Amino acid sequence: MSSVTTPVGIDLGTTYSCVAAWFDQHDRVEIFPKEQGYMITPSYVASNGRDLLVGESAKNQVTRNPTRTVFDVKRLMGSRFSDTRLQQDIQSWHFKVIKGSNDKPVIVLEHMGVDMEFSPEEISSMILKKLKEAAEAFLRTTVRDAVITVPAYFSDKQRQATKVAGTLAGLNVMRLINEPTAAAIAYGLDKFSDPDHPNQKNVFIFDLGGGTFDVSLLTISKDGTIRVKAVGGDTHLGGEDFDKTMVDYCVQVFKKRQNKDISENARAMARLKVAYCLYDGIDFSLKVTRVKFEKLNACFFNKFIEHVENCLRDAKMQKNNVDDIVLVGGSTRIPKNIKADEAVAYGAALLGAKLRGNNTKVVNDLILLDVTPLSLGVKEYGGRMNVLIPRNTPIPTTMEKLAVTVFDNQVGMQVSVFQGEYDEVEDNIFLGEFIIHGVPPAPPGKERLKVCFSIDANGILDVSGELVSTGDKKNLVITESGSLSGYDIERMLNTVEL
Template identity: 65%
Template sequence: MRLISEPTAAAIAYGLDKISDPNHPQQKNVFVFDLGGGTFDVSLLTISRDGTISVKAVGGDTHLGGEDFDKAMVDYCVQEFKKKQKKDISKSARAMGRLKVACEKAKRDLSSTAETSIDIDCLCDGVDFSMKVTRAKFEDLNAPFFTKCIEHVENCLRDGNMHKNNVDDIVLVGGSTRIPKVQQMLGEFFDWKPLCKSINADEAVAYGAAVLAANLSGNGNKAVKDLILLDVTPLSLGIRTGGVYMSVIIPRNTPIPTMKEDIFETMYDNLVSASVRVYQGECGETKDNIFLDEFTLHGIPPGPKGKEKTKVCFSIDANGILDVSAELVSTGNKRSMVIAGSQNVSKDDIEKMLKKVELC
């Protein structure tokens, strides 16, 4: 029915109770901190008592989460085993799988205790592995990841043109927000303003998406029906130029619906067609961004480079559906396509899914 980013869905779950509360102020600025198993999302929103949820900015890292914390511990254990037993277990898929499960359990234990142990019988070639790990060591191993989280918080506030003192509520979503160090750093950043843990961190995204679906279908109670979501595009959208570069047409955090266009010149002599490849992401080169889709515009009159111009238009509707068109200025020849979501899954995503299946 509609595309929605995870932190925005979580904000709807949080905001629904606030909207229906008669004591709710006219509006509240809410910061959603969503740290899960594989992704990290942040969102800055304003929730009004009349049911309007306005997204000011979103940010995060699609490859940062609990799995990175697990991997840091696994790598540390591999080095410790190698140091004590002179054996490298990194080539054994079975040993690494068992070690990852043990490290993930240790990570969870360290959220409620200062020290725990990792014990695995016959980890490799009949050799047992046993090691104590402290919360301090876990925090030290993952310090760069925690620092990166706060950097994304700062960037999101900057994109939303809001000072941290103007944020009323900080909402925690995702299982990895139970890590004490994460809560400590977030508390320090917001000058020890209380962190909101009133919504279920594991279910908030799904709950908020269901609320929006009920709103769009006209079902639900008055608070649900009165809900108005003013969203932004979470990632920059553009096309490939020069064979490698990303030319942004719609920058991230642009309020939707929106329509933007740009003019591009032919880069080579005697071109008769041009490929329009659409990407999303923040990197300067398209190889580091996410490929969405492509089409080819034919019928370009041959001539020297730079003579013919193509107008490329990106339009996103209120449901997050992207319409891309390219029109040859000299002849009016035009092609277009509609993109309703990412058409590909990255190699890293596939490998992560396969590892989960292997562990199961």
């Protein structure tokens, strides 16, 4: 293989994933075909007892082997096992998920007669590695560098978990980019050179994937600048929720018709999800009207509308000021030259070329100004959230605030970092904490601590605290996936080589 490397863009999706790269000779992005010529790869991992299967081969045997087929792993990334929504998902999955250390979810997969434990990062890395191999086969060169997309509403821990998955797959993650922003790049690529393109357009991205939902409002300028105004969404809302609702409805109808409950039969439930059911010699089919479908899923449609309205409000923009709406996701199709399943990887590939230093005009002119999706702050005395960086702040960015002692002769000052929109920190996402000791004796309010929050272009946070009177300093780097050590990553690397 050639020693020259080409950066790739990867859309690591809940149900399907995709990989692409910019080609100078064609002056465009190309999506790489995978096994059997498909442009997208199912985000599935399975064991057939002898081999670990990834992609199409894993998905194809899900009805025969439901308990050893893993999917929806993106919903596990950076999550806590005790999360209520994750517990609801676990009830609908047929593969086993247990509680690991520090409340992390662990996937148990029987392989070669032994129950093996995998972190969500390890499973995701197998999917990324499959995409990496497809790119190498197409390019006939080693692939090292990648831009990986994440939902706009991914938390810091979820972003860190994604970076770890990339590392485990042997990739250098050049940048994490929000999925709707990547789709906006794909949308804007053929607009920048259009002489009729106005100097500025307001574009609303509606990204409904298999497991996540994102909205983003952007301003796209003719000179190639893409400025994100506001983002919103739900990392636990997508097409899989429609599937679950329809499966539950079919189970109820089957029980009413046959007086049999198939909800505990893993194979029957897996077959039902792919549009048919065979249980105890009984075939099952059901016609669902569009009206019935919309009624069953009305709660999800209402959530979509709520997120759209919140995004418009955050951007301080009226509906009539939106020039274009771009639909992204497996159930939508973007007109013209962009396909909904491929748009996110397409935009990520273009950014990868930009980061690599490509001098092609359309690539070189691209300027991306993204925002942080969730507020970041510290815990105040009494448990309130003190926000340093509000949501929808352009990134990269750095913000500072002064904290003071609250007790007489206080000897230490603790900085606890949270992410979220609630007033009380207990309702937000805990990211980490540190304590600065050796505070000089003084009355309350006398000693001051300068707290600095810095977010990089990936949306990942670094926190520092400096005691003003002494200059003593401490840093908090939010470690990958919450608390993974170098040893943890090395252990995972050995595991994914199986």
